[in-house]
């Protein structure tokens with residue numbers, strides 16, 4: 223009898239919890255249109271983004287685009303358990319990005335990043351954010367990197383040599399692993415210029431190209447492997463639909479993830495020691511890691527006891543999280559932009575030709591070393607190509623913000639705690655915002671003072687988000703991408719092939735699913 227009562231009570235409890243979670247997390251709110259979400263999956267399965275066993279088969283961007291077609295410019299959306307209101311007009315973006323006292327970094331970002339690196343800039347707000355920003359933001363300004371041009375070109379040169387080894391004068395000369403190649407390029411390059419640390423992936427890639435002439439037989443470095451485990455975990459917890467506190471405990475017992483963290487801690491400890499040995503404490507920090515290391519707290523225990531507003535500097539754990547967060551934010555985005563650039567220009571040889579002519583006109587030939595970024599100042603067409611790539615490439619959804627006060631956008635009442643998304647990618651391709659066909663890759667839309675789309679609405683184009691929480695690395699990103707594009711165009715031409723079909727593959731950012739080009743060496 224007792225056990226029957228107990229079982230009944232448990233059953234009632236489970237059903238109550240189920241309905242509570244369903245009501246709290248998975249129910250349409252107010253009058254804003256949207257698809258009634260499914261338990262755990264939200265709208266992801268309904269929109270064909272994931273399968274029933276949570277395999278990602280399409281990008282979140284396609285999902286949001288389908289919703290816009292169904293419901294118009296304002297709708298609600300569930301990415302797993304994460305609910306947000308989506309806004310699709312530049313006027314909405316302006317409202318969201320310019321009112322920093324109402325819209326701050328989104329809770330879902332704080333919580334998901336917080337599970338894998340709770341102290342990264344991306345996952346902090348208020349005084350804690352300001353303390354981290356003081357150590358990081360000044361070091362991500364463009365002028366801090368212009369002297370690193372040679373490091374960037376050296377990395378690109380290594381990759382071009384790898385391609386030569388693999389494809390020059392070979393029958394099988396179609397490259398289908400560019401997304402991976404570009405990831406290794408950006409990982410090595412990013413850790414070198416920001417942390418003065420060589421991950422050695424390009425060297426490994428080169429070795430495998432020489433010894434086996436096969437691109438698949440390539441072993442990642444220990445740190446890169448751990449980094450990918452960490453990134454995949456971040457991607458998984460973003461979409462697995464499980465409430466945060468359960469994910470928190472699942473991660474505590476996830477051995478693969480915990481091992482990866484230990485490996486990352488070990489390598490980052492090495493980076494810190496190397497940096498401390500190399501840096502003169504009386505000199506100004508010369509790179510990002512040096513700035514972070516110089517901000518390390520003298521007495522962590524003492525700082526921990528202070529209220530946040532009085533804390534100074536960052537702890538060692540915070541430094542580890544910052545480095546991970548910056549790699550996560552910086553490498554996947556930039557490497558996918560390069561992959562999309564290659565995809566778009568392989569379809570338009572005339573654009574590659576125009577870039578090459580611009581380089582020649584500015585005296586930049588094959589043998590010209592790009593040791594001064596100033597050399598590229600006059601290459602305005604390349605700027606337009608990069609701008610157009612960032613407009614069309616489906617890198618991310620846009621800016622997420624959580625409200626810290628009630629407000630109204632375009633007649634929609636929003637409450638403190640609600641999360642909104644300014645759907646940047648959609649706006650960048652919405653025909654209402656562009657004169658020339660926005661589905662086409664046309665750098666000329668921005669080229670020259672009277673170019674057709676030069677006077678677009680300022681908030682119709684925001685690949686780096688906007689406002690006080692816009693991308694912290696955008697100056698670095700623009701600089702490294704311009705140098706990479708230039709260096710590639712100094713030496714190679716990308717030629718379209720029958721398997722070069724594009725499509726979306728959702729990683730942290732979105733990569734082209736089928737990128738297959740012939741690489742011609744000029």
Ligand code: HEM
Nearest residue numbers: 344551552555556621622686687688691692693694695699
């Ligand atoms: C083409 C490359 C990149 C793209 C398209 C990109 C895009 C973005 C976007 C859309 C956001 C969200 C902005 C918002 O919510 O308004 C963001 C945030 C961020 N990005 Fe980037 N990013 C790129 C490269 C980088 C690089 C190279 C770094 C670092 C070195 C970086 C560091 C960050 C950080 C730290 C944040 C969070 C800022 C904050 O929370 O205040 N990003 N990025």
